[in-house]
Amino acid sequence: MTRTPVNVTVTGAAGQIGYALLFRIASGHLLGADVPVKLRLLEIPQGLKAAEGTAMELDDCAFPLLRGIDITDDPNVAFDGANVALLVGARPRTKGMERGDLLEANGGIFKPQGKAINDNAADDIKVLVVGNPANTNALIAQAAAPDVPAERFTAMTRLDHNRAISQLAAKTGAAVSDIKRLTIWGNHSATQYPDIFHATIGGKNAAEVVNDEQWLADEFIPTVAKRGAAIIEARGASSAASAANAAIDHVHTWVNGTAEGDWTSMGIPSDGSYGVPEGLISSFPVTCKDGKYEIVQGLDINEFSRARIDASVQELAEERDAVRGLGLI
Ligand code: NAD
Numbered sequence: 001m002t003r004t005p006v007n008v009t010v011t012g013a014a015g016q017i018g019y020a021l022l023f024r025i026a027s028g029h030l031l032g033a034d035v036p037v038k039l040r041l042l043e044i045p046q047g048l049k050a051a052e053g054t055a056m057e058l059d060d061c062a063f064p065l066l067r068g069i070d071i072t073d074d075p076n077v078a079f080d081g082a083n084v085a086l087l088v089g090a091r092p093r094t095k096g097m098e099r100g101d102l103l104e105a106n107g108g109i110f111k112p113q114g115k116a117i118n119d120n121a122a123d124d125i126k127v128l129v130v131g132n133p134a135n136t137n138a139l140i141a142q143a144a145a146p147d148v149p150a151e152r153f154t155a156m157t158r159l160d161h162n163r164a165i166s167q168l169a170a171k172t173g174a175a176v177s178d179i180k181r182l183t184i185w186g187n188h189s190a191t192q193y194p195d196i197f198h199a200t201i202g203g204k205n206a207a208e209v210v211n212d213e214q215w216l217a218d219e220f221i222p223t224v225a226k227r228g229a230a231i232i233e234a235r236g237a238s239s240a241a242s243a244a245n246a247a248i249d250h251v252h253t254w255v256n257g258t259a260e261g262d263w264t265s266m267g268i269p270s271d272g273s274y275g276v277p278e279g280l281i282s283s284f285p286v287t288c289k290d291g292k293y294e295i296v297q298g299l300d301i302n303e304f305s306r307a308r309i310d311a312s313v314q315e316l317a318e319e320r321d322a323v324r325g326l327g328l329i
């Protein structure tokens with residue numbers, strides 16, 4: 001049976017994440033090894049030539065699943081019929097900045113793109129915002145798209161989730177594949193809370209296996225939360241291949257589901273669960289099935305976790321108020 005290609009729009013296609021992302025989408029890692037894709041690349045006028053160069057390279061790979069590439073600087077064209085939209089195009093922070101410092105520079109990008117998604121995308125559109133500050137940019141795009149179900153707008157915390165698994169594996173000597181049910185709560189920022197109290201390592205409770213609250217508070221959490229800054233310090237540029245990998249993971253899991261007994265972390269509009277005010281785009285533990293996600297309910301939140309979740313959610317509320325003040329939502 002010949003499947004209809006899925007339209008995947010990538011913004012910021014000529015940037016460093018775009019370069020690490022597009023080849024993996026075209027080779028089937030985003031949606032599945034049997035799902036053909038059409039790529040729509042959105043860039044600003046100055047980025048079009050470089051995007052054309054990347055498209056030439058994509059052609060030269062002769063990917064069997066790649067059924068076409070369109071390049072444009074018009075959001076209405078880029079999102080026309082889009083089934084999946086990866087909103088990457090935005091300025092990255094540089095040394096010494098927090099991601100929230102980008103709100104003014106980047107926030108303005110996401111309102112017109114949200115409107116273009118509203119007016120042009122396919123009915124089943126799924127949106128992942130990668131451009132920072134990702135959670136609040138997702139809120140801006142969502143607010144500009146009143147006809148699209150709010151839950152289709154998500155923000156990327158999968159990179160933090162993967163970082164946390166990797167750090168926990170290194171600490172305990174476990175294989176990454178033995179670690180399940182890790183959670184990132186809150187904002188993709190230095191206030192995020194990577195929670196191991198419900199995680200398991202080879203079926204045992206991760207916090208009990210670690211049994212070292214000082215490591216948790218003074219090493220694990222800050223290492224994960226400040227990893228983006230550490231990469232900028234070391235590379236002189238913000239993470240790119242690992243960010244692209246996390247974007248692939250996020251959409252692949254959303255579309256194809258979480259494994260039985262496991263969950264993942266996604267920035268999604270809160271329904272009020274776990275005391276996170278409704279509407280804020282916050283990271284939660286979620287399971288995915290049949291292209292939909294659900295917040296994992298009923299987890300016991302201890303005092304250690306509560307204080308950290310609340311601090312990150314407070315920051316999200318402040319970012320929301322700031323973009324309200326800028327007229328972006
Ligand atoms: P980059 O500067 O290499 O590329 C950004 C690209 O976006 C450029 O080609 C630029 O021309 C394009 N662009 C700018 N405005 C645009 C617009 N309105 N429409 C379309 N394209 C536009 O940056 P990068 O390293 O690829 O990072 C992109 C964003 O992703 C940054 O904001 C960065 O902070 C963020 N990021 C997020 C995560 C995460 O975990 N959520 C991880 C890494 C990076």
Ligand code: LMR
Binds near residue numbers: 159231
């Ligand atoms: C990251 O987490 O690596 C990205 O959000 C880039 C950054 O600014 O830290």
